[in-house]
Amino acid sequence: MIQATELTKRYGTRLAVDHADFTVAPGKVTGFLGPNGAGKSTTMRMILGLDRPTSGSVTINGVPYHRLAAPLREVGALLDAKAVHGGRSAYNHLLVLAKANGLPRSRVDAVIDLVGLHSVAGKRSGGFSLGMGQRLGIAAALLGDPGIVMFDEPVNGLDPEGILWIRNLMKALAAEGRTVFVSSHLMSEMALTADHLVVIGLGKILADEPMAEFIAKNSVSYVRVRSPQPAELAPKLALRGWRVERQADESLHVYDTQPAQIGDVAGAEGLWLHELTLVQSSLEEAFMRLTAGSVEYHAGQSDDQSPPDGFTAAGWGTPQESQAPQVEERIQ
Secondary structure: OEEEEEEEEEEOOEEEEEEEEEEEOOOEEEEEEOOOOOOHHHHHHHHOOOOOOOEEEEEEOOEOHHHOOOHHHHEEEEOOOOOOOOOOEHHHHHHHHHHHOOOOHHHHHHHHHHHOOHHHOOOEHHHOOHHHHHHHHHHHHHOOOOOEEEEEOOOOOOOHHHHHHHHHHHHHHHHOOOEEEEEOOOHHHHHHHOOEEEEEEOOEEEEEEEHHHHHHHOOOOEEEEEOOOHHHHHHHHHOOOOOEEEEOOOOEEEOOOOHHHHHHHHHHHOOOOOEEEEEEOOHHHHHHHHHHHHOOOOOOOOOOOOOOOOOOOOOOOOOEOOOOOOEEEEOO
């Protein structure tokens, strides 16, 4: 388990991490999200003892990293896949790490086979592609068979097969009861991999909760309704106190209710339905909503532009165009 308590790091006048409290528990994949400059890398470096906190603390199974008797056996980390001696072969790179940490040569063979580098184990790592370098970094992280693993952008440079492999690997490690802490900017991949999220923005912890709760708390959902009788159906739904918006394609967006309730109203009124779809925000949309005020680096936009919300605020009587959300549950 990783436990941060009032963890703070200041560089001169800049507060990189601001009294962060969070827990990374075993048995699940915990995603670490935040905009650029939010403090993710600084936090991970403090966990590994590479940076010293200005105040507060972070512990590995109850003790600071520098007090671990056999660090590589307890924590494996991939922070920078390029941090290898390019003149060494992949095998020798891992062998040096193994000898320095009192690990048997058999562990080198095991992790090389695990990450799929057996055919290039004797080649110099300096000639590796980005994806091959990532695999070598993951092999190094797993060399000591640690109970805690930390990955920073682990799918960077991997092909689709490699992305699927690392996703399944992280899930398998968590299923074995290990603590898995992974930072990534790929929201679609994080949504498929993480069970729990820690979100940081401008150095402050904004969320520390299960994935499903995070999306539910930071998103807006609605039911998309298609009917050959929208003009008759919309007022009936509005009478129930639900917000109803009529779209340009004559569909209705109905908020604050569920598909079954809409179906009951339509059935009671003798009105036909062609579609009832529960539309929910994706992890990316929920993340953008939560961190909108915590983004340090913005792409340029003119003064008369405003960020797209994806949800209209007008009444049902005015046709509206809205962004297509990414997660749908169709009611058959």
